[in-house]
Amino acid sequence: MNSSISDNLGVGKDVGVEPDVLIECRDVHKSFGDKQILRGVSFKIRQGEAVGIIGPSGTGKSTVLKVMAGLLAPDKGEVFIRGRKRHGLVSDEEISGLRIGLVFQSAALFDSLTVRENVGFLLYENSKMSEDRIAELVAENLSAVGLKGVEDCLPSELSGGMKKRVALARSIIFDNTKEVVEPEVLLYDEPTAGLDPIASTVVEDLIRSVHMKGEDAHGKPGKITSYVVVTHQHSTIKRAVDRLLFLYEGRIVWEGMTDEFTTSTNPIVRQFASGSLDGPIKY
Ligand SMILES: Nc1ncnc2c1ncn2[C@@H]1O[C@H](COP(=O)(O)OP(=O)(O)OP(=O)(O)O)[C@@H](O)[C@H]1O
Incomplete structure (x- = not known):
């Protein structure tokens, strides 16, 4: 594809990023009216990953998913899809070389x-x-x-x-x-919200089963390359994801593997993990 066509199609030039990074948000800002929601969010989603986004209500988790899916454009900052900068909203996933699905x-x-x-x-x-x-x-x-x-x-x-x-x-x-x-990344927005514990387990296992590291109902590897789950549920954090991004006041304030979440000494993470009213997060 020559560059003038690719520019028209909403894809920028390659930048020298790691080949296993499928989606990268770099310093993403987003406001709604005078409400500043995302204030410089940066993270990478790599090939094969199962990532959770957690954080207090109204902190912008669903907004991050919509930015990743190309349904919302950042006010400032950049989204790279397999190393190519996305301009505005995505209209054709084929162009990016990555299919991105949002599961509501x-x-x-x-x-x-x-x-x-x-x-x-x-x-x-x-x-x-x-x-x-x-x-x-x-x-x-x-x-x-x-x-x-x-x-x-x-x-x-x-x-x-x-x-x-x-x-x-x-x-x-x-x-x-x-x-x-093309590889496919699935973005799940609170897939287990409102479900009873057993129904949650079924959905968590289903999410694992369609991932390339999982097995579908026939014992075949799933088709999904990587996925991102926004969730509030501890069971989903434990069962369905390997790595966590903690979003608070418009920024990623902590990143780590799921097993590090409950042992972290970060005061924000400790408060959230324990559900305590005492700590830096105020309601
Ligand atoms: N299209 C929109 N127009 C105006 N405000 C919006 C829009 N989308 C989101 N918001 C506001 O942005 C804030 C963040 O919303 P978002 O849904 O991303 O949060 P969240 O972290 O996913 O919340 P929750 O955990 O409660 O689902 C909220 O205050 C919401 O009201």
């Missing part, structure tokens, strides 16, 4: 479409694949998340947990007739 807390399925139409939606709209092939792929991906025989159901006929699985199947399905299959 509510499954966000189309009520009037069947499960098959929901899961295959992007392929029906954007690919040249035959309807039969899409139907096959839909069945394969539903089965990877442990669902069978629900293709003709409407979302209203499914339980909450089944809807989450359908939403996940929709996020991991891709057009496998293309020559180049």
